[in-house]
Amino acid sequence: MxxxxxxxxxxxxxxxxxxxxxxxxxxxxxxxxxxxxxxxxxxxxxxxxxxxxxxxxxxxxxxxxxxxxxxxxxxxxxxxxxxxxxxxxxxxxxxxxxxxxxxxxxxxxxxxxLDPIRLKNCNDLLQCSDGEVSLGDRVRLLSVLDQQSSLTLAESLTVFQETKPIRGLANMVVGRFIEIDLDTALIGPETVVRRYRG
Missing domain, CATH: 3.40.1350 (Trna Endonuclease; Chain: A, domain 1)
Known part of the structure; x- marks a missing residue:
């Protein structure tokens, strides 16, 4: 339906x-x-x-x-x-x-x-996710994650070449290309980034 x-x-x-x-x-x-x-x-x-x-x-x-x-x-x-x-x-x-x-x-x-940590993380991602991620940046990050299974958020940001890194990463989380832990702690440099598994 x-x-x-x-x-x-x-x-x-x-x-x-x-x-x-x-x-x-x-x-x-x-x-x-x-x-x-x-x-x-x-x-x-x-x-x-x-x-x-x-x-x-x-x-x-x-x-x-x-x-x-x-x-x-x-x-x-x-x-x-x-x-x-x-x-x-x-x-x-x-x-x-x-x-x-x-x-x-x-x-x-x-x-x-509403868990306050998750709420803050969700708000932060939505505020940063306006705009598009270039095809090149999306493919680059997913390719690296296929090779290494996970990266820290700080490492992931260095992959972006055409899109503003934080915007690109937030867009890919919101778009369910990648996933991060929204519940344990506020998003930071050591937050682990993986391919979205659903």
């Missing part, structure tokens, strides 16, 4: 006036966030291996005269995950039953579900 085929409501309306400078690679359509927590959940979604694409508030559910659109709809290989970012704002009590009746999986995410 394609995520583009899931829309059951009108065009989502931007509802949060948040400063926004990130370009998500797997967001289908316009990005909107109700609050900062929802924006941070979106950062996690872009780096979730199981998620192939996601969009914002594309499904509208009804319960009597009430309607409600959860924050995100994420397409995975075996199901569709509907997500609400839950802070001070609470989704209606009936939404879990309404989502599961449609055959989807429903999940809420709070601030406590």
């Amino acid at each position: 394609s995520i583009q085929s899931l829309s059951r409501g009108g065009t989502p309306r931007p509802s949060a006036n948040l400063p926004f400078h990130l370009k998500f690679s797997r967001c289908v359509g316009q990005f909107t966030a109700r609050d900062q927590l929802a924006r941070d959940v979106a950062c996690f979604l872009d780096f979730e291996d199981a998620v192939s694409s996601w969009n914002c508030r594309s499904l509208q559910f009804r319960h009597g005269f009430d309607t409600y659109s959860p924050d995100f709809v994420a397409e995975r290989s075996d199901d569709v995950l509907v997500i609400d970012a839950v802070g001070q704002r609470r989704p209606p009590q009936w939404i879990y039953d309404a989502v599961t009746r449609e055959g989807f999986t429903y999940r809420t995410m709070s601030r406590g579900d």
Whole structure:
């Protein structure tokens, strides 16, 4: 099932006036966030291996005269995950039953579900990933990784000749050509870089 085929409501309306400078690679359509927590959940979604694409508030559910659109709809290989970012704002009590009746999986995410190290790393990569990686640089880095299996981040940066190194590396992580550990520590010179394995 394609995520583009899931829309059951009108065009989502931007509802949060948040400063926004990130370009998500797997967001289908316009990005909107109700609050900062929802924006941070979106950062996690872009780096979730199981998620192939996601969009914002594309499904509208009804319960009597009430309607409600959860924050995100994420397409995975075996199901569709509907997500609400839950802070001070609470989704209606009936939404879990309404989502599961449609055959989807429903999940809420709070601030406590977001590891601060992973969030910082995801934010940093997205902020640095604007633009393109030259074909030559992409092939060079992947070829070296094929030969050596892994490099430190500092070593990887020396491979780039045509693209700004940090931008090129961030683009290749976001594009799932390579992978780094986002959870153990903040990204640094000794961070290990490998080919993406999924």
